Amino acid sequence: MVAVAQVPDDDGDFEFLADPGGLLIVYFGYTSCPDICPTSMSDLRGALAAVGDLADRIGVAMVTVDPERDSDEVIAAYVETFFPRGRGLRIDDSDLLAEVAGAFGAYYSVEEDDEGGVDVVHSAWLYVVDETGRLLLAWPFGTDRVDIAADIEHLIKEQ
Secondary structure (H helix, E strand, O other), X not given: OOOOOOEEEOOEEEOOOOOOOOEEEEEEEOOOOOOHHHHHHHHHHHHHHXXXXXXXXXXXXXXXXXXXXXXXXXXXXXXXXXXXXXXXXXXXXXXXHHHHHHXXXXXXXXXXXXXXXXXXXXXXXXXXXXXOOOEXXXXXXXXXXXXXXXXXXXXXXXX
């Protein structure tokens, strides 16, 4: 079971729960990620396109692991680029961010390098949650969008 901590957002509090009869796919990343995050989002977008009308029952939420640089507006716009109804989430409280990420098994670190730049390291998994907050499945980076689509179809039929 994933912790269903409430995360403040522009519309009130967000809980990591799918809508009834649907699924929620959660990702932890950051908007200036040069390759892993946009690839993961693109692969998921392709998988959702492949499942057709079933995609209407899938929610997508991306939590930034770099809240210092990803404002609410930046993370929201980034996610909406891939998923018009997707949710970009930013957690200012570092303890709460660690708790939420840890509940999924996600890890990250954000550190300043010797030249004053920022190094961000993060896991790259897509997590599937049902309407009770139960973690059903996780796809590692590089999972083929055809396989993701097949899993989504199976999970929706099981709902």
